Amino acid sequence: MGLRGSKERPYLRKEGTKPLTLNTDKGMQRTEMAERPKVLRAAVNKILHHSVVDGPGNRAAVFFQGCNFHCAYCHNPETIAMCTSCGHCVEVCPAGALTLQNGKVRWQQELCCECDRCIHECAHLASPRTKDYTAGEIMEEIRKDLPFIRGLTVSGGECSMQRDFVVELFRLAKAEGLSTLMDSNGSYDYSKDEELLAVCDGVMLDIKAFDEEEHKKLTGQSREMVLKNAVYLAGCGKLEEIRTVVVPEFLSGEETVEKVGQMLEPYLKEQKIRYKIIAYRPFGVRVPYKETLRSPSAEELERCKEIAKSYGFSEVVVI
Amino acid sequence: MKQDICMAYCRTSGKEHPNMLNITDMKKDVESIITNTALTNEQAAMNLSAVPFNYVEFFETSSAFRELLEAGCVCTMTEGNATYCPRYTLPDYEKLMREGCRFLRLDPPKTLFEATQTLEMFYRHIPSVTHYPVYLGSVDKMLEPFMDDPYAYEILKSFLIFLDRTIPDSYCHMNLGPEATKAGEMIVEIQTELKNAIPSITLLYDPDITPDDFAAKCVTCALACAKPSFANHKAYQKIYRTPYGIASCYNALPIGGGSLTLSRIVLSRLAVRAKDSEHFLNDLLPHTVRVLCEYIEQKIRFLVERTHFFTSNFLVEEGFLKLENFTGMFGVVGMNECVNTLMEKEGCGDRYGYSEKADRLAQEIMEKMTQCVMNFESKYCDCTDHHFTIHAQVGIDVDYDISPGVRIRIGDELPLYEHLEHCAKMQPYFNSGVGDIFPFDETAKRNPAAVVDLIKGAFSKGMRYFSTYSDDCDVIRITGYLVKKSDIEKLDKGIRVQQANAMWGYGEVKNARIYERKVRNL
Ligand code: SF4
Ligand code: SF4
Numbered sequence: 001m002g003l004r005g006s007k008e009r010p011y012l013r014k015e016g017t018k019p020l021t022l023n024t025d026k027g028m029q030r031t032e033m034a035e036r037p038k039v040l041r042a043a044v045n046k047i048l049h050h051s052v053v054d055g056p057g058n059r060a061a062v063f064f065q066g067c068n069f070h071c072a073y074c075h076n077p078e079t080i081a082m083c084t085s086c087g088h089c090v091e092v093c094p095a096g097a098l099t100l101q102n103g104k105v106r107w108q109q110e111l112c113c114e115c116d117r118c119i120h121e122c123a124h125l126a127s128p129r130t131k132d133y134t135a136g137e138i139m140e141e142i143r144k145d146l147p148f149i150r151g152l153t154v155s156g157g158e159c160s161m162q163r164d165f166v167v168e169l170f171r172l173a174k175a176e177g178l179s180t181l182m183d184s185n186g187s188y189d190y191s192k193d194e195e196l197l198a199v200c201d202g203v204m205l206d207i208k209a210f211d212e213e214e215h216k217k218l219t220g221q222s223r224e225m226v227l228k229n230a231v232y233l234a235g236c237g238k239l240e241e242i243r244t245v246v247v248p249e250f251l252s253g254e255e256t257v258e259k260v261g262q263m264l265e266p267y268l269k270e271q272k273i274r275y276k277i278i279a280y281r282p283f284g285v286r287v288p289y290k291e292t293l294r295s296p297s298a299e300e301l302e303r304c305k306e307i308a309k310s311y312g313f314s315e316v317v318v319i
Numbered sequence: 320m321k322q323d324i325c326m327a328y329c330r331t332s333g334k335e336h337p338n339m340l341n342i343t344d345m346k347k348d349v350e351s352i353i354t355n356t357a358l359t360n361e362q363a364a365m366n367l368s369a370v371p372f373n374y375v376e377f378f379e380t381s382s383a384f385r386e387l388l389e390a391g392c393v394c395t396m397t398e399g400n401a402t403y404c405p406r407y408t409l410p411d412y413e414k415l416m417r418e419g420c421r422f423l424r425l426d427p428p429k430t431l432f433e434a435t436q437t438l439e440m441f442y443r444h445i446p447s448v449t450h451y452p453v454y455l456g457s458v459d460k461m462l463e464p465f466m467d468d469p470y471a472y473e474i475l476k477s478f479l480i481f482l483d484r485t486i487p488d489s490y491c492h493m494n495l496g497p498e499a500t501k502a503g504e505m506i507v508e509i510q511t512e513l514k515n516a517i518p519s520i521t522l523l524y525d526p527d528i529t530p531d532d533f534a535a536k537c538v539t540c541a542l543a544c545a546k547p548s549f550a551n552h553k554a555y556q557k558i559y560r561t562p563y564g565i566a567s568c569y570n571a572l573p574i575g576g577g578s579l580t581l582s583r584i585v586l587s588r589l590a591v592r593a594k595d596s597e598h599f600l601n602d603l604l605p606h607t608v609r610v611l612c613e614y615i616e617q618k619i620r621f622l623v624e625r626t627h628f629f630t631s632n633f634l635v636e637e638g639f640l641k642l643e644n645f646t647g648m649f650g651v652v653g654m655n656e657c658v659n660t661l662m663e664k665e666g667c668g669d670r671y672g673y674s675e676k677a678d679r680l681a682q683e684i685m686e687k688m689t690q691c692v693m694n695f696e697s698k699y700c701d702c703t704d705h706h707f708t709i710h711a712q713v714g715i716d717v718d719y720d721i722s723p724g725v726r727i728r729i730g731d732e733l734p735l736y737e738h739l740e741h742c743a744k745m746q747p748y749f750n751s752g753v754g755d756i757f758p759f760d761e762t763a764k765r766n767p768a769a770v771v772d773l774i775k776g777a778f779s780k781g782m783r784y785f786s787t788y789s790d791d792c793d794v795i796r797i798t799g800y801l802v803k804k805s806d807i808e809k810l811d812k813g814i815r816v817q818q819a820n821a822m823w824g825y826g827e828v829k830n831a832r833i834y835e836r837k838v839r840n841l
Contacts, residue, residue, distance in 0.1 A: 050735065050769070052762055058769035147776035148736050319765070 042165040043130045045079045045157065047138065049145045053319070054153040055181045055204060055240065060142045062169070064157040065130045069185050069219040071208065073247055073293055075284035078119035078127040079157045089118035089128050098128050125286075135169040139176070151179035151201070160188035163196060170199035181240055185219075186226035190233060202240030203233050204276075209251050210259040218251065227263065234267040242273065242313075246296045246304055247280040253296070257304045261311030272314035277304045279319065345374050357815045357822070361487070365450055372399025377625075378617050383610045392589045393611045395582050396650070396715070397448075402618055403626040404446040406648075407577040409564045410639040412456035415441055422633035431465035435478040442486065445634070447567075451486045454566035454577070455493040455518055459503035466501040475502070476509050483515040487818045489801040490567045493518045497525040497552045499533035507533075507547070511540040516794045516801040516818060520547035521565040521784075526775050528552070531768065538767035538787070542759065545788035545796045551778045558750045559702055561644060568713050568800055569784050570752035573702045576644020578751065579619045582611055583650030583712045586657035586684070587721050596661045596680055600687050608649075608691035615647045615707060616697050623699055643701040648751050649692050650712030654681055655722040655731070672727040672741055681725065685748040703750075711746075711753035713800075716826025726755050732837035739773065743780035754784035756796050760840045761789055790838040797824040797833055 043065040048054075054061040067080045074080065085105050090098040097111035098118060105128040112129065119127050133141075142152070152173045154166055159182050170180040183204045190197060207226055209215040215223035233239040242260055246253035257277070264273065279301055282290050301318050308316040352358065352366045377400050380388075387393045398406065416434065419426045420441060428434035438461070445452035468474065482491070495503045510520065522529070522537045529552075537547045550565050559573045572578055584607055593599035623629050623642065634640045658671040658681050669677040689709060697705045711724025722728040725745040732738055735757070746753045763770055774785050786796050793803050802824035806816040810825040827833050 050773075052766035052769040056768055057766070058772035145736060147779055148739065148773050149776075150772050317765070 040165045041132045042162045044133050045130050057150040059151045059153050060149050061153045063155050064162050067158040071219050072289040077125050077286045080125035083126040092117050092121045139172045153181045155183035158185050160184050186229045190229050202238050204241040206243045210256040243276045245278045248296050257307045268312040274315045275308040275313040276317045377401040384614050402622050404628050405579045406448040407453050407566050409454040409574045409577045411575040416461050431468040431474050449488050449490050451488045453490050457494045459495045459500045462502040463500045483517040489517045491518045492566050493520045496522045497528040499530045507540045511543045514544040521550050522547040523552040524549040525552040534771045535767040538770045541787045542764050542789040544794040545801050548786040549774050551783045569754040573644045578648045579645050581648040581650050587653030590657040590660040605691050612695035646700045646703040647707040648710040649707040650710045652712045653721040654725040655728045708751040710751040711749045729836045739777040743782040746783040747781045756786045758788050758838045797827045
């Protein structure tokens with residue numbers, strides 16, 4: 001890791017900044033400042049330099065902080081909200097890696113022992129271990145990876161909440177010959193954003209539940225936009241993958257796979273769309289859900305796989 | 320007891336010096352072979368055939384050479400002085416397919432069954448240092464014209480099983496690619512299913528020619544049974560004037576020829592003698608290279624001028640092998656330990672792979688060595704303009720604390736991309752073979768295309784040869800060759816196994832921490 005000059009910069013957003021809006025950093029005093037009065041910054045939870053599970057081939061992956069869904073089974077719930085700088089984690093950190101400075105939490109990576117106490121203790125579903133980046137800084141961070149990766153995937157949190165930032169980042173990535181993918185919960189209206197789709201090669205879309213009530217129960221949001229996006233993206237050849245997490249009893253996984261299959265069947269004849277069926281695992285999930293949700297059996301997953309296959313998805317992956 | 324056998328087999332390896340006509344020692348060597356229950360009859364016979372050459376000399380070596388040999392700074396790779404056939408032969412199999420073979424009374428094959436039979440019979444007569452063929456040819460290309468056979472799958476499967484059971488030595492190497500062919504795809508599919516250690520396979524890989532899905536299929540196979548490896552076809556293609564093949568461990572040599580001999584310089588031991596880097600670079604290295612080149616030349620002249628091979632072997636008589644397509648190999652081991660020793664002598668803690676200074680020294684050593692090797696002219700070795708070719712030797716079973724070629728030592732591996740970059744920096748010095756090994760955990764199996772991306776990146780930067788396996792494979796790569804972990808376990812209990820070089824693997828596992836090699840998780 002190690003971002004050049006990052007130590008002098010504030011790691012975190014200004015207090016009171018809404019998580020959904022984009023940030024301009026008034027503290028920037030670099031040359032970019034002169035050319036570009038408004039430098040977009042986004043809070044990043046993690047950058048992976050190689051990932052084999054975030055799209056085809058070997059890719060770099062950027063995980064943004066902040067999500068507008070609140071899924072019960074989220075296995076990294078600390079990426080959901082933005083830090084309010086309440087200071088609680090500072091007290092529990094055993095390594096002295098967190099301090100409060102000018103009312104904001106500062107994380108010193110070199111002291112951190114990665115014990116995860118801070119994120120377990122945070123009552124706000126946030127993390128003190130994020131860094132603010134510009135798109136250019138992210139590209140610098142992954143420059144050394146370029147020969148070995150074929151693309152860049154943005155994930156989260158929910159990457160579409162950083163729409164302007166993603167457009168800028170993808171432009172830079174394209175200039176380096178990388179393919180660009182978004183891993184999205186589908187809450188954003190892609191049909192109204194030609195500019196984004198011009199630089200985004202595909203969306204890996206979560207369809208968490210086909211049934212409206214189930215979707216609301218799980219995420220707190222309607223599934224309307226998600227389904228609209230699935231059809232729209234398939235229609236313009238930008239639907240890379242559908243993902244469904246199987247949680248027996250809590251969600252009707254088989255029904256979701258079946259309905260999604262019916263909905264996308266017309267497109268599957270002409271294009272390759274992958275279906276990834278993901279087994280719910282309690283790892284990282286927050287209480288009380290951790291105790292109440294159950295992982296599916298191999299047979300339950302196999303049934304979902306067979307359903308997906310019967311509709312002609314190009315590849316059905318169970319993980 | 321088992322270790323004794325290895326020692327007998329390696330009597331001239333540099334650790335032990337030739338013990339002229341000492342009948343008592345010779346008797347001991349013979350006895351240790353004929354009483355060893357871990358050897359099959361064939362393995363015992365082959366080990367016995369090597370014994371006399373450890374006790375007699377057919378040409379006079381220089382005192383400077385003997386001194387370096389005794390100190391273990393150079394090593395003659397168990398060949399003995401009276402080598403009577405080239406170490407690595409790469410017969411022109413396409414000629415066999417085209418014209419058949421007079422000596423073996425074989426006509427050009429007309430069907431897939433005939434083609435595999437012809438190869439099986441021909442392989443039986445290919446000599447090399449191991450007494451088995453170290454090169455099986457571009458089998459996919461040879462068999463492709465016959466692939467409309469409705470029994471293709473059965474024939475290829477039994478061909479591959481035949482090779483595994485009758486060539487008990489994984490230095491034997493099949494080549495595939497760079498084009499995807501029906502035969503190549505089927506061979507890879509069958510291997511993935513069979514998971515045999517033999518033969519070794521290399522895909523001659525050129526991302527501009529090899530389709531991505533075939534490359535990914537090869538990775539899937541490698542994650543199941545440690546092969547194929549990937550050779551940088553773009554880079555290797557330019558080295559010789561004639562087509563090359565990958566033989567034995569990963570040796571890139573001209574087809575229709577090969578290498579007459581291989582001796583190696585043990586850099587790590589030479590470094591111990593140095594006062595400092597200057598002394599090493601300007602004094603010890605040039606001296607040792609010259610002395611070793613002279614020895615290699617003596618051996619080549621003995622082989623060419625005084626043994627029967629190039630006058631009467633049918634492979635030469637019929638033109639499957641030609642003297643002008645043979646070279647001599649100058650092997651290198653122990654760069655990692657060498658550089659670390661020299662750095663210590665200079666009073667700095669810089670380590671190979673971890674510091675620019677240490678890596679720069681390694682590059683200087685390679686540049687100086689290349690220059691010194693090029694300064695020596697051989698009477699033979701036409702295909703390499705009368706020079707020997709530099710080879711990153713993978714080590715022998717009795718090596719202790721000597722890393723193969725220019726590899727970073729096991730236990731000191733760098734983060735994945737940095738390690739690949741390091742390979743890209745060091746591998747281009749080696750025209751006749753070099754390589755490194757990257758085991759992955761099982762997540763890679765879900766996305767073999769990701770491993771292809773890594774190979775593409777590394778090759779574009781200059782890396783020459785990439786091997787992989789998965790940590791849950793039975794077949795693993797030791798240094799350059801393949802063995803089954805289950806065979807090593809058997810040898811540990813003194814139970815014999817069919818594969819001859821599993822014994823070498825056993826020694827390496829004991830001495831070179833093979834099981835501790837860093838497994839990469841993606
Ligand atoms: S990460 Fe959570 S606990 Fe820590 S300061 Fe921010 S909101 Fe408070
Ligand atoms: S993981 Fe959090 S609590 Fe643990 S050392 Fe790092 S900052 Fe402190």
